[in-house]
Amino acid sequence: xxxxxxxxxxxxxxxxxxxxxxxxxxxxxxxxxxxxxxxxxxxxxxxxxxxxxxxxxxxxxxxxxxxxxxxxxxxxxxxxxxxxxxxxxxxxxxxxxxxxxxxxxxxxxxxxxxxxxxxxxxxxxxxxxxxxxxxxxxxxxxxxxxxxxxxxxxxxxxxxxxxxxxxxxxxxxxxxxxxxxxxxxxxxxxxxxxxxxxxxxxxxxxxxxxxxxxxxxxxxxxxxxx
Amino acid sequence: xxxxxxxxxxxxxxxxxxxxxxxxxxxxxxxxxxxxxxxxxxxxxxxxxxxxxxxxxxxxxxxxxxxxxxxxxxxxxxxxxxxxxxxxxxxxxxxxxxxxxxxxxxxxxxxxxxxxxxxxxxxxxxxxxxxxxxxxxxxxxxxxxxxxxxxxxxxxxxxxxxxxxxxxxxxxxxxxxxxxxxxxxxxxxxxxxxxxxxxxxxxxxxxxxxxxxxxxxxxxxxxxxxxxxxxxxxxxxxxxxxxxxxxxxxxxxxxxxxxxxxxxxxxxxxxxxxxxxxxxxxxxxxxxxxxxxxxxxxxxxxxxx
Numbered sequence: 001x002x003x004x005x006x007x008x009x010x011x012x013x014x015x016x017x018x019x020x021x022x023x024x025x026x027x028x029x030x031x032x033x034x035x036x037x038x039x040x041x042x043x044x045x046x047x048x049x050x051x052x053x054x055x056x057x058x059x060x061x062x063x064x065x066x067x068x069x070x071x072x073x074x075x076x077x078x079x080x081x082x083x084x085x086x087x088x089x090x091x092x093x094x095x096x097x098x099x100x101x102x103x104x105x106x107x108x109x110x111x112x113x114x115x116x117x118x119x120x121x122x123x124x125x126x127x128x129x130x131x132x133x134x135x136x137x138x139x140x141x142x143x144x145x146x147x148x149x150x151x152x153x154x155x156x157x158x159x160x161x162x163x164x165x166x167x168x169x170x171x172x173x174x175x176x177x178x179x180x181x182x183x184x185x186x187x188x189x190x191x192x193x194x195x196x197x198x199x200x201x202x203x204x205x206x207x208x209x210x211x212x213x214x215x216x217x218x219x220x221x222x223x224x225x226x
Numbered sequence: 227x228x229x230x231x232x233x234x235x236x237x238x239x240x241x242x243x244x245x246x247x248x249x250x251x252x253x254x255x256x257x258x259x260x261x262x263x264x265x266x267x268x269x270x271x272x273x274x275x276x277x278x279x280x281x282x283x284x285x286x287x288x289x290x291x292x293x294x295x296x297x298x299x300x301x302x303x304x305x306x307x308x309x310x311x312x313x314x315x316x317x318x319x320x321x322x323x324x325x326x327x328x329x330x331x332x333x334x335x336x337x338x339x340x341x342x343x344x345x346x347x348x349x350x351x352x353x354x355x356x357x358x359x360x361x362x363x364x365x366x367x368x369x370x371x372x373x374x375x376x377x378x379x380x381x382x383x384x385x386x387x388x389x390x391x392x393x394x395x396x397x398x399x400x401x402x403x404x405x406x407x408x409x410x411x412x413x414x415x416x417x418x419x420x421x422x423x424x425x426x427x428x429x430x431x432x433x434x435x436x437x438x439x440x441x442x443x444x445x446x447x448x449x450x451x452x453x454x455x456x457x458x459x460x461x462x463x464x465x466x467x468x469x470x471x472x473x474x475x476x477x478x479x480x481x482x483x484x485x486x487x488x489x490x491x492x493x494x495x496x497x498x499x500x501x502x503x504x505x506x507x508x509x510x511x512x513x514x515x516x517x518x519x520x521x522x523x524x525x526x527x528x529x530x531x
Binding site: 022028031053156 | 368
């Protein structure tokens, strides 16, 4: 099961009109897929994925079942927050989050009220009531990064000339029929992707044919989608 | 006939090598100093190669026959997007440079896709300014066969790299399989082997051209022109490019603006009493601010020096 998580299929047409799978080309494409997925840290984000390519036609399909993204990280999870000497004191565990924390504090309380005596700590000169707001600040939201990375990965895996693209994300079977992401506003992307489960991506250099989309649907059922 | 070699040794006393090369009538093409190491690309007369060998042994340096020294290879990619850059294109270019060649990378404006792939006339002419063209292609066999149209009527030797291990291409001189689309650095043993094969293919193309040139020798060897340009146009030393004069098998590219320097280049004098304009065709290079010289063979000028 584990080895089948990322599956690649490349068709090869024979002279007598029939077709078979081309092992050599599959191996190369498989290498590219693995490199891209590991480069973009998506191994945990994708449950199963299948990639199909017909170089003769030509068209290219990616279908995937996604795992729910990790929950957002709040400030109280990465720092100790306490009230000391009429001020709020933060002591952060990891430096990676420091830029986003300081950015938030400066924006909300002004630079003159935020002191940073040390690399990993901050003192904020505000009333105690602000503690709640500060500790619930979202330091890092994996789901936002995830969507960008996912789209980036698909762009990298797709053969370069295939610029006509049909993307589709769905929660369930009913919603799959009408909405396509290509028509959606950029701002809606992030909110929509949260909780999305299945997706397909059809690309070609010619206008997308209905058969190809049907093929994508078939592949999605094959790997266990609805 | 000159023999292209690279010398790799310590900085200490390497000027003795340079002096010897000058004494035997050879030329220094490029010099790279890396801390305590120095890498020299040299052209030396074949007869006196033994002298140089003895000297480098004395200095404990390494002297190597480098058939690609003084050649100009162009890598042609379907585009400069991340599908081809930095891997495998830059790895291939780096490997060629290690062998002494100078490389240029060209991304086609509309080279992507299968049916939609195109090449412009201007791009073809730009590619033909070089010695050998290396097309870095993708994974799929049917796609590669269709994209033969890109290099169908290119007049210089064409080497193609791609995914399928074996392929019959009608218009390419050489095909190297097994280097398709790769998104990691080529460093596995299998991949290095492929790179070696690729370098050998380029060397075969270069040597074929050099052998062809012996039937109708060039009026003047390009390294000699390079030497005279360095002596007679001092502005070349102020050019910031790492290689101000790019040597080719049958000519060279000078990185000076064509308009201002064409007449200076034409007037370069040789000890034998000839001027450069009698021996070469001078053109505006399609590269920005460059002059392209192509040396005429003996059959056209009636003499050699």
